[in-house]
Amino acid sequence: DFDIAVHVHINDYGSRGKNKAGEFTGYVIYTPESQYGNASISKEIANAVHNRFLQIFPQSNAKRERGGIVEDQQLVALGRYNTSVTPSILIEYAYLYESQFGNAEIKDMATSEYAYQTYRGLKDYFVKGAKSDDAPLDLATLPYEWTRDVKTLLTEDKDVYALQMLLRKQGLYPTPDKTLNDCPISGLFGGCTKKALTAFQEKYKIEGEEGVIGEKTREILNLLGK
Numbered sequence: 001d002f003d004i005a006v007h008v009h010i011n012d013y014g015s016r017g018k019n020k021a022g023e024f025t026g027y028v029i030y031t032p033e034s035q036y037g038n039a040s041i042s043k044e045i046a047n048a049v050h051n052r053f054l055q056i057f058p059q060s061n062a063k064r065e066r067g068g069i070v071e072d073q074q075l076v077a078l079g080r081y082n083t084s085v086t087p088s089i090l091i092e093y094a095y096l097y098e099s100q101f102g103n104a105e106i107k108d109m110a111t112s113e114y115a116y117q118t119y120r121g122l123k124d125y126f127v128k129g130a131k132s133d134d135a136p137l138d139l140a141t142l143p144y145e146w147t148r149d150v151k152t153l154l155t156e157d158k159d160v161y162a163l164q165m166l167l168r169k170q171g172l173y174p175t176p177d178k179t180l181n182d183c184p185i186s187g188l189f190g191g192c193t194k195k196a197l198t199a200f201q202e203k204y205k206i207e208g209e210e211g212v213i214g215e216k217t218r219e220i221l222n223l224l225g226k
Helices: 039-053 104-126 158-169 191-203 215-224
Strands: 005-011 028-032 069-072 088-095
Touching: 005 104, 028 039, 039 069, 039 088, 039 104, 088 104, 104 158, 158 191, 158 215, 191 215
Parallel strands: 005 088, 028 069
Antiparallel strands: 028 088
């Protein structure tokens, strides 16, 4: 008597060496194959979630997962092999070795954001008028307060994760020459973040803090991040 089945996973693949980073990144949403009785409505629900994810997360770059939504005959969820009429989708949020899962604080922020965007996507499907195309990007990460200086770091950092989210909301992350697969929102402060932060500082005429979260930059971030 379920109305809908939503399975949530963090992805991996069998040929990856133990304790080694893999070659793939990004999310994918699996739906039942088109000949199944619940395929059409499942695809509609998947599209609603996919449209939310597209704004923030990279699509999987694995060959069989490209496009963000993939039909699957052996859906590992309620209704495998067409055994249920219940609409079913299986969401692989990302790959478990990706940077946003390497730090406990960032993992909590990232999984909260994935969960929130899943909720918003489902709401878009079930509640008429829930989504407005001209509405600002709605994020679980914000509001957020920055309280310290941050420069290039070698490890994930929650201030950087929130910064990347705000820069994404501003339309500045990643820069136009990169994709979210190149520059995922991960909490790592590398070249992608520094370049986008510099563009942000130029936009708001912040001088003397190029590529660094300093006092003047924090002031603007905290105004925008409320």
